Amino acid sequence: MGQVILNLNSFSNGKKLTKWISLQQKPSKPSKSGDSLKKDLGEVRLKLKYTEQLILPVSNYELLWALVDREGHTVINALGEVSLEKESVANTLVHLFSSKGKQIELLNGLSKQEVVTTPSVGVLFRGNSIATKSIDVFMKLIGMEFLQGVLKNKIREICSQKRSYEVDPNKADKSTNITENQKALVDLVSSVLQLIINSANSTPPDLKRVFHYLQKGVMAKWGKTVEGEEAKYTSVSGFLFLRFWGPAILGPKLFGLVDEIPSPIAGRTLTLISKTIQTLGNLATFGAKEPYMAFMNTFIQQKQTAFKEYIDVCSAMPPPEAKSDLNEVIDVESEFASLHNHLKRDNEKIMALPNPSPAVSKIPAVLAALAQVEGKYRGAS
Numbered sequence: 344m345g346q347v348i349l350n351l352n353s354f355s356n357g358k359k360l361t362k363w364i365s366l367q368q369k370p371s372k373p374s375k376s377g378d379s380l381k382k383d384l385g386e387v388r389l390k391l392k393y394t395e396q397l398i399l400p401v402s403n404y405e406l407l408w409a410l411v412d413r414e415g416h417t418v419i420n421a422l423g424e425v426s427l428e429k430e431s432v433a434n435t436l437v438h439l440f441s442s443k444g445k446q447i448e449l450l451n452g453l454s455k456q457e458v459v460t461t462p463s464v465g466v467l468f469r470g471n472s473i474a475t476k477s478i479d480v481f482m483k484l485i486g487m488e489f490l491q492g493v494l495k496n497k498i499r500e501i502c503s504q505k506r507s508y509e510v511d512p513n514k515a516d517k518s519t520n521i522t523e524n525q526k527a528l529v530d531l532v533s534s535v536l537q538l539i540i541n542s543a544n545s546t547p548p549d550l551k552r553v554f555h556y557l558q559k560g561v562m563a564k565w566g567k568t569v570e571g572e573e574a575k576y577t578s579v580s581g582f583l584f585l586r587f588w589g590p591a592i593l594g595p596k597l598f599g600l601v602d603e604i605p606s607p608i609a610g611r612t613l614t615l616i617s618k619t620i621q622t623l624g625n626l627a628t629f630g631a632k633e634p635y636m637a638f639m640n641t642f643i644q645q646k647q648t649a650f651k652e653y654i655d656v657c658s659a660m661p662p663p664e665a666k667s668d669l670n671e672v673i674d675v676e677s678e679f680a681s682l683h684n685h686l687k688r689d690n691e692k693i694m695a696l697p698n699p700s701p702a703v704s705k706i707p708a709v710l711a712a713l714a715q716v717e718g719k720y721r722g723a724s
Contacts, residue, residue, distance in 0.1 A: 345366045345367055345368045345369070345384045346366070346367060346368075346369060347364045347365065347366055347367070347387065347389070348367070349364070349391075351393060354391070354393035355393070356393060356394065356395045357392070357393075357394055357684065357688055358392070358393070359390065359391070359392045360390075360391045360392070360393075361388070361389070361390045361391070362388070362389065362391070363386040363387070363388050364386060364387055364388075364389055365385075365386055366384040366385055366386060366387045367384060368384055394684070396680045396681065396683075396684050397680065397717050397720060397721065398676045398677055398679075398680040399676065399679070399680065399713075399716060399717065399720065400676065401675055401676050401679065403713070403716050404676075404679040404683070404713075406709045406712055406713075407679060407682065407683060407686075407709055407713065408443075408679070410702060410705060410706065410709050411436075411682070412440075412443070412445065413702050414452075415452065415700070415702075416449065416452045416453065416456070417700035417702050417703055418686075418700075418702050418703055418706065419436060419449075419453070419473065420453070420456055420473065421693045421696055421699070421700075421703050422473070422685060422686060422689060422693060423453075423472065423473025423474075424473075424696065425689050425692035425693055425696070426473075426685060426689050428685070429471055429472070429473055429476045430471075430476050430480070431681070431685070432473060432476075432682075432685050433473055433476035433477040433479070433480045434480050435678050435681040435682050435685065436449060436473075436477060436682070437449070437450075437477050437480045437481050437484060438484070438673045438678045439673075439675070439678040439679065439682060441481075441484065441669060441673060442673040442675045442678070446481060446549065447549060447552050447553060447556070449477070450474075450477055450478055450481060450553045450556075451553070451556040451557075453473060453474035453477055453478075454468075454474050454478065454553075454556065454557045454560060455556075455560050456474065457472055457474040457475070458560040458561060458563075458564055459564075464561070464564075464565045464568070464570045464571065464574045464578075465570065467561065467574065467578060467581075468578060468581050468582070469581070475582075475586075478553060478557075478582055478586075479582070479586050481549075481550075481553065482550060482582060482583075482586065482587050484669060484670060484671070485547045485549055485550065485667045485668070485669060485670060486547055486550060486587065487598065487599065487670055488670055489542070489545065489546070489547055490587065490588075490591055490598060490600075491598070491599055491600060492545075493538055493539065493542045493545075494535075494538065494539075494588075494591060494592070494595075494600055495599075495600050497534065497535055497538055498592065498595045498600040498601060498613070499600070499601055501531070501609060501612055501613065501616075502595070502601055502605045502606070502609040502613075503609075504608075504609065504612075505606075505608065506527075506608075507519070507524070507608050507611070507612070508524050508527055508528045508531060508611075508612045508615060509524060509611060510524050510525050510528055510615065510635055510636070510638070511635040512635065513635075514611075525638045528612075528615060528616075528639075529638075529639065529642050531612070531616065532615075532616050532619045532620070532639070532642065533642070535592070535616055535620070536620065536623070536646060539588055539620075539653070540649055540650075540652075540653045543652075543653045543656035543657055544656060546656070546657045547667040548661040548665035548666060548667050549666075549667035550657070550667070551657060551658065551659060551660065551661045552660065552661065554579045554582070554583075554657055554658040555658050555659065555660045557578060557579065557658075558575060558578060558579055558658045561574050561575060561578045562575055573626055575654075576626060576650070576651050576654045577624070577625060577626055579654050579657060579658050580624035580625070580626075580650070580654055581624070581625075583624070583654075583657060584620055584621055584623065584624025584625075585621050585624055585625070588620055588624075589617045589620050589621040589624065590617075592613050592616050592617040592620060593613055593614060593617040595613065615636075618633070618636065619636070619639050619642075619643065622636075622639075622643060623643050623646060623647070623650055624650075626647065626650075628640040628643055628644070629643075683710075683713055686706060686709075686710060687710055690706060690707065690710060693706060694706070694707070
């Protein structure tokens, strides 16, 4: 349709910017005046972030790696506590530790810290902590191909239908048979849920390891409580159902299940399916907020045993020889440079935290050493 031209000199390194920018059309042929652009097509609102980083040879990051690869991961936890870019930090850490074969060690350590510092099991893994973000990133890193294999055909079938499954009287046409749609929706949700449950044994082994340790930590702290028995399942389903299967059904294009955004009718159907799947994942039922979904409660209650059996399989420790394949090549030097930038940006806030660990106290020295190396490279250029 058109293009925008950005002046990079107007951006500050590492700062986010939201602004309206003119959308312009390129002429089909160069104009005699030499202008590369023709007329304005309006404006587009963009959220931008310009990042400039010097990527050093990997050998220069040995001190940085030694700083973060420590038992207790105190530097990582400190960074996660103060950072306003937890998703970016998590993405960097998961890729970096995966490249070293230490991804399970990292995620186990972060989930342990989350369990230790969470006062109530009811809010466990419900926030956007560095632990939840890291496990979320890891699920997508090794689980996307698996997810697509399970759901792609079914989601595409649903998106190709023109039939409405609307069950909300306030949204349905007057001619809609709500009772008929309720029965059809139960059958449709059942077919999707069965695909998920049948996939339990094919869950990537490293995901099973992460959930095994996560569940073990939860039971060690809350296993003897009434809430603990339920948390045994919801701590795992909070990731699998609320951050993996549910979002993939709700936004299939983002997960590579379809090529185009679903039509409004198909999108509504997927929303209803996702609502039910996630409610089951919470071991909850529909209440007063969504009374039109109350008819699904019988189905949800009937499926709770199958749901728990599924979680048991997904959190069972696989044999040592079972490995998970990464779905992408990791640029180790780039990930180190990204981690370096995050620590530089948040160094003052980290050092202001009370009772810094010995590892945290070494951050300024490591940053100073890297700055010295960067200075040599910049001078050489």
